[in-house]
Amino acid sequence: MRPYQLATAAALIGVAAVAMVDSRRWALIDASGAVPGGIGAGFYPFWSAVLMSGSALILVSQTLRNPQAAKGVFEGRQGLRDVLLLIIPMVVAIGIIDKPLQLGFYVVAALYMAFFTRVVGGYRPQWVVLSALVVSVGLFVIFEQGFRVPLPKSFLYDAGVLPF
Amino acid sequence: MEALGNLAGGFGVALQPFNLLMLVVGVVLGLVIGILPGLGGTSGVAILLPVTVYIAGGGNATAAVTLLAGIYWGALFGGVVTSILFNIPGEPWSVALLFDGYPMAKRKGRPGFALMLAFVASLFGALVAAVFFTLFALPLARFALEFGPAELFAVFLMAFATLVGLESGSPLKSITMLGFGLLLAAVGFDSITGEPRLNFGRVELLSGIGFIPVTIGLFGIGEILASAEESGVGFMEKISAKLGLKDLLEAIRELRKRVWMLIINAIIGFWIGVLPGTGATPASFLSYGIARQYSKDKSGFGRGEPAGILAPQASANAAGVGSLLPMITLGVPGSPTAAVIMAGLFIWGLNPGPLLFTEQKDFVWGLIASIYLGHIIAFAICVVATPLLASIMRIPYALITPFIVLISIIGAYAASNQMKDVFTVLVFGVIGYWLRKMKYPLAPLVVALVLGDQTERELRKALIGSGGDPTVFLGTLERPFAGILMAVAIGLFLLPVFQALRRRGRKAPDPAAEQVE
Numbered sequence: 168m169r170p171y172q173l174a175t176a177a178a179l180i181g182v183a184a185v186a187m188v189d190s191r192r193w194a195l196i197d198a199s200g201a202v203p204g205g206i207g208a209g210f211y212p213f214w215s216a217v218l219m220s221g222s223a224l225i226l227v228s229q230t231l232r233n234p235q236a237a238k239g240v241f242e243g244r245q246g247l248r249d250v251l252l253l254i255i256p257m258v259v260a261i262g263i264i265d266k267p268l269q270l271g272f273y274v275v276a277a278l279y280m281a282f283f284t285r286v287v288g289g290y291r292p293q294w295v296v297l298s299a300l301v302v303s304v305g306l307f308v309i310f311e312q313g314f315r316v317p318l319p320k321s322f323l324y325d326a327g328v329l330p331f
Numbered sequence: 332m333e334a335l336g337n338l339a340g341g342f343g344v345a346l347q348p349f350n351l352l353m354l355v356v357g358v359v360l361g362l363v364i365g366i367l368p369g370l371g372g373t374s375g376v377a378i379l380l381p382v383t384v385y386i387a388g389g390g391n392a393t394a395a396v397t398l399l400a401g402i403y404w405g406a407l408f409g410g411v412v413t414s415i416l417f418n419i420p421g422e423p424w425s426v427a428l429l430f431d432g433y434p435m436a437k438r439k440g441r442p443g444f445a446l447m448l449a450f451v452a453s454l455f456g457a458l459v460a461a462v463f464f465t466l467f468a469l470p471l472a473r474f475a476l477e478f479g480p481a482e483l484f485a486v487f488l489m490a491f492a493t494l495v496g497l498e499s500g501s502p503l504k505s506i507t508m509l510g511f512g513l514l515l516a517a518v519g520f521d522s523i524t525g526e527p528r529l530n531f532g533r534v535e536l537l538s539g540i541g542f543i544p545v546t547i548g549l550f551g552i553g554e555i556l557a558s559a560e561e562s563g564v565g566f567m568e569k570i571s572a573k574l575g576l577k578d579l580l581e582a583i584r585e586l587r588k589r590v591w592m593l594i595i596n597a598i599i600g601f602w603i604g605v606l607p608g609t610g611a612t613p614a615s616f617l618s619y620g621i622a623r624q625y626s627k628d629k630s631g632f633g634r635g636e637p638a639g640i641l642a643p644q645a646s647a648n649a650a651g652v653g654s655l656l657p658m659i660t661l662g663v664p665g666s667p668t669a670a671v672i673m674a675g676l677f678i679w680g681l682n683p684g685p686l687l688f689t690e691q692k693d694f695v696w697g698l699i700a701s702i703y704l705g706h707i708i709a710f711a712i713c714v715v716a717t718p719l720l721a722s723i724m725r726i727p728y729a730l731i732t733p734f735i736v737l738i739s740i741i742g743a744y745a746a747s748n749q750m751k752d753v754f755t756v757l758v759f760g761v762i763g764y765w766l767r768k769m770k771y772p773l774a775p776l777v778v779a780l781v782l783g784d785q786t787e788r789e790l791r792k793a794l795i796g797s798g799g800d801p802t803v804f805l806g807t808l809e810r811p812f813a814g815i816l817m818a819v820a821i822g823l824f825l826l827p828v829f830q831a832l833r834r835r836g837r838k839a840p841d842p843a844a845e846q847v848e
Contacts, residue, residue, distance in 0.1 A: 171768075171769065172769060175765070175766075175769045175771075176507075179507060179511065182511070182514070183510065183511075183514065186514050186517075186529055189528065189529050189531065190517075190528055190529065198799075200799075202524075203523070203524075203795045204523075204791050204792075204793075204794035204795035204796075204797075204798075204799050205794055205799035206790070206791050206794055207524070207526075208521035208523070208524050208526040208528050209528065211513070211517055211783075211787045211790075212513075212514055212517035212528060212529055215510050215513035215514045215517060215783075216510065216514055217510075218506060218509065218510035218513070219506075219507055219509075219510025219511050219513075219514060220510075222503045222504075222506040222507045222510065223503075223507045225503055226501075226503050226504065226507065229503070241560070245563065246560040246561075247560075249559045249560055249563055249564045250556050250559055250560050250764070252559075252564055253555060253556055253559050253564065253732075254556065254761065257552070257736060257757060257760075258757065260736075261740065261753055261754065261757055264740075264750065264753070265750045272740065272741075272744070276737050279733050279736070279737065280733050280734075280737075282733075283729055283730075283732065283733035284729050284730060284733075287564055287565060287728070287729045287732075288565070288727065288728070288729025288730065289729075290729065298730060302733075302734060302737065306737065306741070309367070310367070310369075310741060310745070314364075314367065314370055314378070315378070316369060316370065316741070316745045317748065318741065318744060318745070319744070319750065
């Protein structure tokens with residue numbers, strides 16, 4: 168666990184350090200009158216970052232001092248596999264909504280539903296197709312037609328083939 | 332007594348068949364809008380504004396305003412549903428319900444009870460607020476105008492103060508997350524000077540990092556990933572098969588146990604709602620913090636504690652009611668939704684302000700009566716629908732999980748019409764999963780992200796107003812509130828320190844206990 172804890176704290180310190188560098192201008196209270204009210208744009212992000220990195224630094228020193236349980240960070244290989252099984256399709260689905268593939272939200276919704284019910288649920292093909300269609304068309308009717316919420320459309324919509 | 336007579340007249344107006352019908356239609360629409368992600372009370376009211384022109388054109392402005400107000404009340408109720416069932420906030424003010432509502436539904440397997448608690452609290456908070464509205468509308472509105480940036484800054488500081496020790500784990504991790512949230516809130520434009528900051532030259536980052544996609548990612552997606560690892564893909568928690576009525580009675584019992592705490596939270600929520608430009612979201616966070624601070628056993632918080640659902644929800648609905656008050660009495664809207672309703676008033680040819688009470692008595696008191704009626708209608712519909720809603724949790728994993736992911740994408744995209752926000756959901760889903768694993772609390776991050784911007788703005792506005800003189804936060808003899816509120820806020824910050832010192836003094840430090848993480 169310890170290397171992971173240290174890496175997490177280090178990453179947070181890194182984020183804070185970048186923010187501190189970016190907002191160093193006007194980081195201090197300005198007494199010259201150049202900034203209205205004495206507090207500029209950088210004051211609040213700079214000191215938020217100081218708060219964040221300061222407490223993360225203490226966390227690092229605590230982690231180094233205290234003995235840690237010798238336990239792996241993932242609950243076995245299976246745990247990691249399960250998480251990846253969820254993350255990878257999610258990344259793919261979100262990646263193909265917009266250009267370059269531009270499958271649009273509703274087509275992706277049907278594909279994603281189909282993938283999940285087939286691979287994770289192990290449903291029979293007819294149920295897979297049915298659930299994909301019901302969810303995709305149902306969402307279209309509610310959001311696009313009912314409440315006029317425009318969601319990304321597919322290239323087939325641009326070509327006039329599909330209503331979404 | 333005059334107020335009660337007027338209110339009776341108002342009920343007479345609001346109970347006219349057409350007005351009542353509009354109220355029911357509004358409440359039902361509001362419930363649906365509240366439940367659907369990406370659609371908020373504000374946009375719901377805005378969408379129907381053109382329709383109300385026709386209704387008001389027939390000379391019936393009361394029916395028009397009850398329709399819009401009904402949407403608002405419905406959305407206040409409906410927003411809790413996705414928070415509790417899917418860990419995705421339906422509305423900004425239901426973010427505080429993620430902390431205990433979802434754990435109660437999922438880990439304790441009692442979605443029906445969690446929903447009932449939220450609905451009972453909504454009704455209770457709204458009714459307390461409605462009584463205040465009826466009795467003290469005008470004096471309260473005048474008093475609210477005394478609250479400038481310095482006072483508002485102190486109120487926000489109080490919200491932070493009650494939330495410092497939000498999770499009992501590691502205070503250092505809480506503070507780190509608090510800083511992280513404040514930092515994320517700063518991305519984009521500086522709202523005072525218009526200077527871009529923390530955007531590293533990227534145009535997409537100029538609009539900032541929205542707290543809706545971040546929250547959906549951290550809680551909704553993060554939880555799906557974490558539970559997949561803990562219990563495996565396809566695992567379903569056991570869901571209680573209790574009947575709705577039992578849950579309702581138990582929820583009422585829980586409410587009665589904490590009735591004074593809830594009355595106080597409802598009053599605080601109402602007051603924050605009355606203050607211009609604050610609204611229900613900070614109110615719900617502040618009340619969550621107060622409920623936690625003053626409960627004897629804090630260990631249940633974050634794991635499905637009833638008070639963690641009751642307090643923020645009572646406060647949020649009270650704030651929703653409160654936000655209409657300055658709009659009606661002074662023409663200063665207390666929340667974005669109230670601002671849209673006020674636009675309606677202008678379109679219908681009414682001028683909000685003190686004169687409205689004398690010139691348009693039927694309208695004003697009809698609206699006030701609709702606060703009572705609208706909440707009772709919304710509550711009745713919700714109670715009937717709860718068993719049905721709770722049964723959603725029994726849908727098989729392979730169907731409900733992709734559905735939640737799709738709903739998350741809609742919720743993120745619809746709020747801004749940008750794919751950027753969908754990517755934000757994904758990134759923060761993974762971050763949330765990892766931080767959860769590393770035992771970092773997520774609540775302080777979200778609270779800081781939501782309130783950070785407003786807190787900074789009020790601080791700087793106050794300082795600009797005083798020409799950089801920090802004594803503005805001490806208040807003056809004529810306007811002492813800033814000083815009083817600051818003292819309370821600082822006291823709240825120091826309280827956990829004192830409590831810790833006292834505990835340490837009582838028992839000898841135990842070196843073994845400190846090494847356990």
